[in-house]
Amino acid sequence: xxxxxxxxxxxxxxxxxxxxxxxxxxxxxxxxxxxxxxxxxxxxxxxxxxxxxxxxxxxxxxxxxxxxxxxxxxxxxxxxxxxxxxxxxxxxxxxxxxxxxxxxxxxxxxxxxxxxxxxxxxxxxxxxxxxxxxxxxxxxxxxxxxxxxxxxxxxxxxxxxxxxxxxxxxxxxxxxxxxxxxxxxxxxxxxxxxxxxxxxxxxxxxxxxxxxxxxxxxxxxxxxxxxxxxxxxxxxxxxxxxxxxxxxxxxxxxxxxxxxxxxxxxxxxxxxxxxxxxxxxxxxxxxxxxxxxxxxxxxxxxxxxxxx
Amino acid sequence: xxxxxxxxxxxxxxxxxxxxxxxxxxxxxxxxxxxxxxxxxxxxxxxxxxxxxxxxxxxxxxxxxxxxxxxxxxxxxxxxxxxxxxxxxxxxxxxxxxxxxxxxxxxxxxxxxxxxxxxxxxxxxxxxxxxxxxxxxxxxxxxxxxxxxxxxxxxxxxxxxxxxxxxxxxxxxxxxxxxxxxxxxxxxxxxxxxxxxxxxxxxxxxxxxxxxxxxxxxxxxxxxxxxxxxxxxxxxxxxxxxxxxxxxxxxxxxxxxxxxxxxxxxxxxxxxxxxxxxxxxxxxxxxxxxxxxxxxxxxxxxxxxxxxxxxxxxxxxxxxxxxxxxxxxxxxxxxxxxxxxxxxxxxxxxxxxxxxxxxxxxxxxxxxxxxxxxxxxxxxxxxxxxxxxxxxxxxxxxxxxxxxxxxxxxxxxxxxxxxxxxxxxxxxxxxxxxxxxx
Numbered sequence: 001x002x003x004x005x006x007x008x009x010x011x012x013x014x015x016x017x018x019x020x021x022x023x024x025x026x027x028x029x030x031x032x033x034x035x036x037x038x039x040x041x042x043x044x045x046x047x048x049x050x051x052x053x054x055x056x057x058x059x060x061x062x063x064x065x066x067x068x069x070x071x072x073x074x075x076x077x078x079x080x081x082x083x084x085x086x087x088x089x090x091x092x093x094x095x096x097x098x099x100x101x102x103x104x105x106x107x108x109x110x111x112x113x114x115x116x117x118x119x120x121x122x123x124x125x126x127x128x129x130x131x132x133x134x135x136x137x138x139x140x141x142x143x144x145x146x147x148x149x150x151x152x153x154x155x156x157x158x159x160x161x162x163x164x165x166x167x168x169x170x171x172x173x174x175x176x177x178x179x180x181x182x183x184x185x186x187x188x189x190x191x192x193x194x195x196x197x198x199x200x201x202x203x204x205x206x207x208x209x210x211x212x213x214x215x216x217x218x219x220x221x222x223x224x225x226x227x228x229x230x231x232x233x234x235x236x237x238x239x240x241x242x243x244x245x246x247x248x249x250x251x252x253x254x255x256x257x258x259x260x261x262x263x264x265x266x267x268x269x270x271x272x273x274x275x276x277x278x279x280x281x282x283x284x285x286x287x288x289x290x291x292x293x294x295x296x297x298x299x300x301x302x303x304x305x306x307x308x
Numbered sequence: 309x310x311x312x313x314x315x316x317x318x319x320x321x322x323x324x325x326x327x328x329x330x331x332x333x334x335x336x337x338x339x340x341x342x343x344x345x346x347x348x349x350x351x352x353x354x355x356x357x358x359x360x361x362x363x364x365x366x367x368x369x370x371x372x373x374x375x376x377x378x379x380x381x382x383x384x385x386x387x388x389x390x391x392x393x394x395x396x397x398x399x400x401x402x403x404x405x406x407x408x409x410x411x412x413x414x415x416x417x418x419x420x421x422x423x424x425x426x427x428x429x430x431x432x433x434x435x436x437x438x439x440x441x442x443x444x445x446x447x448x449x450x451x452x453x454x455x456x457x458x459x460x461x462x463x464x465x466x467x468x469x470x471x472x473x474x475x476x477x478x479x480x481x482x483x484x485x486x487x488x489x490x491x492x493x494x495x496x497x498x499x500x501x502x503x504x505x506x507x508x509x510x511x512x513x514x515x516x517x518x519x520x521x522x523x524x525x526x527x528x529x530x531x532x533x534x535x536x537x538x539x540x541x542x543x544x545x546x547x548x549x550x551x552x553x554x555x556x557x558x559x560x561x562x563x564x565x566x567x568x569x570x571x572x573x574x575x576x577x578x579x580x581x582x583x584x585x586x587x588x589x590x591x592x593x594x595x596x597x598x599x600x601x602x603x604x605x606x607x608x609x610x611x612x613x614x615x616x617x618x619x620x621x622x623x624x625x626x627x628x629x630x631x632x633x634x635x636x637x638x639x640x641x642x643x644x645x646x647x648x649x650x651x652x653x654x655x656x657x658x659x660x661x662x663x664x665x666x667x668x669x670x671x672x673x674x675x676x677x678x679x680x681x682x683x684x685x686x687x688x689x690x691x692x693x694x695x696x697x698x699x700x701x702x703x704x705x706x707x708x709x710x711x712x713x714x715x716x717x718x719x720x721x722x723x724x725x726x727x728x729x730x731x732x733x734x735x736x737x738x739x740x741x742x743x744x745x746x
Binding site for chain 2: 056057058059142143144145160161163165166167168251252253254255256266269270271272274
């Protein structure tokens with residue numbers, strides 16, 4: 001009797017769990033369907049297209065070419081410059097995002113006067129559309145009527161206007177600056193939120209054990225905010241890999257400053273070479289996906305080790 | 309961005325497999341690209357007697373003219389305004405998905421060549437009467453394989469604008485007639501401290517830069533850059549293409565502002581209209597800008613003349629840079645779209661369009677009448693300059709022109725920045741042309 005009562009309870013419990021799971025799946029179904037339609041399907045379809053010679057100006061020559069488009073990415077000298085540019089922007093932006101967001105969050109984490117107002121102000125760049133952001137900086141660095149040239153000239157520091165974007169590295173650095181200006185506020189807020197969630201007890205315990213400010217930061221703050229840092233890494237990686245608007249507005253079609261996203265646009269929509277454009281887009285997708293995956297794996301490993 | 313890119317790309321490509329897709333229209337009379345996303349959602353079906361007109365900003369018709377078109381023809385028209393790049397991209401993506409980007413849309417010969425090759429454009433030979441065709445300037449440029457794939461509606465040629473006040477101050481008496489004279493006059497103006505950089509030349513990595521190099525190549529060489537077999541003829545040091553590139557590189561930082569390697573082509577004329585530069589080669593329509601006190605500091609100081617030539621030709625003009633109208637292959641309203649084109653080309657309408665939005669008529673009779681009646685200041689130069697029109701391609705516009713020109717602009721930009729030698733840049737431009745033909 002007791003056994004059968006236990007069995008009934010177990011079945012009810014199990015059916016409750018199953019129903020709960022089904023209900024959960026039902027709730028996320030609309031989002032999943034949208035994901036499949038607009039993310040998963042395009043990714044799969046684009047891969048198929050990337051294996052074809054698919055130039056709209058040569059409609060009679062569309063055919064399967066295997067990995068030729070991918071080989072072209074590796075072998076084309078012009079694409080090597082594009083890959084270098086994307087890698088440079090990625091490394092610089094991610095590194096600076098990480099360091100600066102921690103520094104800014106540390107400052108904001110202190111009890112300073114007007115912190116809330118400061119927070120509201122620093123978040124503004126994140127709210128600006130990328131194109132507006134890029135146009136704003138283009139006006140600052142304009143070699144004809146730029147605000148920076150005007151300021152320096154007015155102060156007597158230069159005797160003629162400077163073309164700030166004359167070299168490709170200088171242009172890439174300005175693009176990195178624009179990206180940081182846009183993303184740092186939100187990244188700093190993410191880190192700040194994590195810092196504010198650290199219990200004060202941990203710091204007190206550390207101080208009792210003789211830890212100074214640096215050690216507190218090294219052994220209490222950093223481990224506690226690791227999950228947020230993984231998010232910072234993911235966001236900054238994805239944004240820097242996908243940089244397009246800023247380059248399009250600042251450098252237009254310059255061959256020496258194009259990113260992979262810009263090149264994908266050029267090939268697919270300007271030169272109508274959809275096969276090659278898809279291959280570049282797919283490389284970009286894989287790059288962004290792998291970077292995020294690596295960060296997330298580290299994040300979960302970190303969480304598991306800290307909880308276990 | 310990448311997910312969006314992939315989504316658009318895949319929808320475009322999937323669309324290539326679908327036929328008879330419905331034609332989208334907008335729901336308001338005139339929208340801009342930004343407004344349309346909010347106020348004018350695309351709908352899947354269209355009512356009888358309504359056409360969708362997609363246009364560059366400079367060819368957007370005033371609402372009262374659109375209303376008059378409706379009154380006269382019974383056809384309602386929905387106008388949507390979009391930037392040059394955005395419009396051409398929309399034509400590409402929609403057409404590839406076999407959806408009409410609009411029934412009738414603005415086009416330009418450079419993207420049109422690619423769109424024709426991709427099969428996005430409906431021939432319109434049957435839209436126009438023979439009389440109209442005979443009277444439209446530059447109509448042959450829009451012919452591909454003897455089929456009329458669009459019609460020019462904006463006839464404008466590049467001329468030399470000069471600042472008379474600057475020339476007077478520097479003691480330059482004669483308006484330059486050759487590139488050597490232009491250089492000498494610029495140096496005189498510079499040495500007289502009237503202008504630091506008297507000459508404006510587009511050098512940004514944008515197609516307009518390649519267009520200027522092509523024009524200079526014709527001036528210095530007097531013949532097409534490509535022969536009938538599409539073989540490039542501009543890498544030799546005695547060729548027009550080489551001399552043109554040398555002129556662009558050598559004048560930079562001397563009489564041309566170094567900033568020009570960065571300045572967007574759409575605003576390259578600003579220093580001229582601000583009174584900071586003395587010479588500008590630009591479309592004759594810019595004379596109106598120079599005389600507009602709201603846009604110019606040099607009202608009454610500007611003159612116009614033929615583009616300077618060389619020892620091989622008095623002048624030159626690119627005879628194919630024309631704006632026009634084309635009809636989508638996927639339209640279900642070709643007849644109504646044709647009526648709109650016909651209506652635009654009615655001489656009285658073309659003249660009103662010129663007086664309202666400064667789009668120079670392509671109807672020769674209408675244009676001559678405007679000039680004769682003094683309604684088009686400097687307009688007489690249009691015909692004079694056009695007489696020097698030359699093709700860049702002896703065999704006509706190839707489908708890969710857009711790609712080649714974009715790449716050429718980038719090469720010229722790199723040469724101007726000193727990252728490539730003249731020889732390297734020209735060889736790269738030639739190689740690109742050969743590569744695109746494979």
